[in-house]
Amino acid sequence: MASIVITGSASGIGASTAAMLRAAGYEVVGVDIAGAEVCADLSTPAGRAAAIDGALTRCGGRIDALVLCAGLGATHAPEKIASVNYFGVSELLDGFKDALEQGAMKSAVVVASVAATHGDWEGSPLREAFLAGDEEKARALCAASGHGAAAYAASKHAVVCDVRRRAAAWGARGVRLNAVAPGAVETPLLQQSIADPVVGKATAAFIPPLGRRAVPAEIAQVIGFLLSDAASYVHGSLLVVDGGIDALARPCRF
Template sequence: MSTYAVTGAASGMGRAVADKLAAGGHTVITVDIAEATVRADLSTPAGRRAAATAVLERCGGRLDGAVLAAGLGPAPGRDRPRLIAEVNYFGVVDLLEAWRPALAAADAAKVVVFSSNSSSTVPMVPGRAVRGFLEGDIERVLRTLRVFGKQAPTFAYAASKIAISRWVRRTAVTKEWAGAGIRLNAIAPGAVLTPLLEQQLATPAEAKQIRRFPVPIGGFGDPGQLADWVVFMLSDAADFLCGSVVFVDGGSDAWFRADDWPRGVPARRLRGYLRRMKEFRAAP
């Protein structure tokens, strides 16, 4: 049996994943702000360091996989954009960078990061905020988002999910990750009936907006079904899956972007594409 770390394991999809892994006989080290093996506040650098260290101590320096499901939604609040940024992006990157040696110590470790279909369905997300995330500059992110006023949490959430998806794709194919036998991928759920969504549906104004959002198959996702996808992405069947963002959202992403993806390499990027091919062939 394997040892996995699961963040955001106290509720919602994270809890469903942790329960299914435990039911399969695996050792699960849960991480959350409450009701977890490791209790930590991922919205602070100190909390993230504490979580990373505690998991490494409990796993003995070897992790067969990790699921990064902790995240905050776009609720109202002046400090919400910072909290979203800290948890949704840095709460993934900081932990995975700390855990990478333990993942590399395992045989074909698998990592699944929770993204969201907000990464492809929210319009006008500022590229400057996304770049701020990827450059590790949270203050730049927050300065960029201030112009959105009360809508800042919505754009903070979407920007964090775009950034973490790009981080996954950039990082997954590197020598330190793919070359070390680690398979790093992301899952992008749509509207899943978690306690957070139930709370939003209890507010008439929010419920109206949620129900108007296009979901071609109708209804909402089930946390258990999303957990099944994650368990598959952690299995040996996913050995050839690397740097992918898997949308499990009832068709919303396809509805909005039917003709946007896949897309060939544009001519203006051909030189960079060929350079990277050359670098890959020359790598030891």
């Protein structure tokens, strides 16, 4: 039975993806801060190491696929957003790479956000801090930015950059790596944003061009596709699954 590790498995997109894959017969090892097979805090280096060690122990040192869903929304402390959304992904990609190479599916998917595609990040000190692996500096810059919305967008943009710049090395080892960029999805994360006094009103008012928000299962289906043989030549890509938000915001940039 194929083993798939999923972070953020206790709620939202991660929980929906875990349920879908278990129903399809896969062995799923969930990682979350609580309510998972492996409980770990991805906001700290020690927690990330515990997540990697715990999952690899359960899978016998070999995993077939990896889904990195864990993330914090814009209502959290900016510096913690930086640690979870970027370093909680990048360090796990490093930690699971060898185990993925030994697996059968050899596929990984990172859940980013359509927020990653918006804004001008060229030459941004924050992006450079993320991509240089300088967690202390990235946390400080995010903390100075004020509301978590800026940290959220920057962390999701940087994590897509990280995925894409790994494509050559991972592809050479036969492991596919892609990212998904959801838009508004009916999850606890979205409800937290709607309740936020700064961004809540705008979040609640905005409806994607398709006329509704997504449900987690719709994103899970796309993740399942990217993990499968049906996507065997899809690698280093960002797949936007947002009901038309990105097309509305920047129709001539793609």
